[in-house]
Amino acid sequence: MGLEFPLTGFVVGLLVGFTGMGGALLMTPILVFLFGISPTLAIGTDLVYASITKLFGALQHWRQRTIDFYAVKWLSMGSLPGALLGSGAVLLMRQQIDTHQLNSVVGKILGVTYLLIVAVMVWRIYRGRSRREQISAVSQPSRQKLIVLGLLGGCIVGMTSVGSGTLFMAFLTLIYPIASAKLVGTDIVQAVLVTGAAGLAHLSAGNVDMGLVAQLLVGSIPGILIGSRLTVRIPDAAVRTLLMVMLLWSGMKLLI
Template sequence: MDPVLALAGLGVGIVVGLTGMGGGALMTPVLVLFFGVPPLAAVSSDLVASAVMKPFGSFVHIRRGTVNWRLVGWLCAGSVPCAFLGVLLMRAIGTGGGIQHAVQLALGVALLLAVMGLIVKSLRETSRRDDAPSATPLRVRPLPTLLLGAVGGLVVGLTSVGSGSLIIVVLLALYPMLRANDLVGTDLVQAVPLVAAAALGHVLFGDFHLDLSLGILVGSIPGVLIGARLSSRAPARVVRAALVVVLLASALKLFGAPNLVLLVTLGVTVVVGVLGSAVRRGALGRRPAAVGSRVYADSHTA
């Protein structure tokens, strides 16, 4: 068993427990790029490991009551059958080098979608606090939620990416008033049957390697428990920023981008992110002052 692989699993597990995203989006590219695992074997082994890891983080959120069970039900109704269908679809594409290349490209596209979703999520959060309670009860929209689960399940079955990275950001778009810790808890719980269905398909029809899955699980199980305990106490903005950089780098490498292009793109991303964060902090810092000035003026006018 490779201790470096277990260490990588620990880091990925912490990110998954803390933010509800990043499992397949981080672990599968790590297996492909740093451990030389073929893409199909990486997808299969990572999905099996995720199917064992995610229930540990989900249990923490269930105990804390940060799970919307209606959302979980509608998401799973679409995602579970489509995840198994995604495995069969990937199997039908072909075998050998062709399917490995197709999976690698699909994985790169899924990572770019995850990056864009994370950026949209961060922009939406500039207008409200992460922990702001909703003034009205959350109204579940069955059909859009079912379709979201179906698309997410299909992507997960094909690439192992999407159970958290893609679904969680679309959930935020559909339900912007869902609190951050409820969002993470709901996403982790719905991912359990979704990933289990995709993992079963890969065990039967994919390229599952038991030694890879065990190596990931040694680190990821304690990691996801640590991250889940921190998720209700620590803000996830810094983790999401690091996740954007890692996902973008992984996607570019999967597309075969030269190292110079990779470094320039990441440098620009970091600079833009730092400037955007500074502008956001300045805007939030001016907002209370403006409110205070208006109250002061109203009281003296009265």
């Protein structure tokens, strides 16, 4: 076994651990562009890898008591069926068109999703500047709002593998201004559920390389455990900026 996949898993796991986002945003483009894996296989492999990796991060955040279970509960009411719907859409397309066309369609969907998430991340930065003082006066969002947001995010994750961290982090930031460490922990727990559901659907359809998953996990599990411990120590502004730049580049490359 070479070191390229474990090292890739470690770096991505570290970033996910202390930002709650960036797993698929980094891993899927790396698998597609650096290692030449087809978009369809990269998505399924990433979902299974991400669900297992983030489970370890969720356990660490549970120990640290940095999880809001109210948000997790109601988001998952929408995100789990949404993930299955999104995965089902990809499987349906696979039956209707050939592999080359499917990879092209999925690649375009990925590109659009990446650019939309960049826009959301920029909005989060702008929005955050006007909401910093509100952390001490948190009001819980309605169940209905969380369910609808979960359904939307779950569909996108099921189709593209991306957004389990970034989209839900963006949603939570916009409607629920809790402390950063708790925001990350809540986001990671939610991501375990939605990527797990979507990953199982892709696994059943043969869109997962389990050997590759195992190699990535060798590095990602220690990476996310270390990163989770750093959530209260390291500012993540620089990391988020790097993610935005890479995301913008990946989105443009997939669409051109």
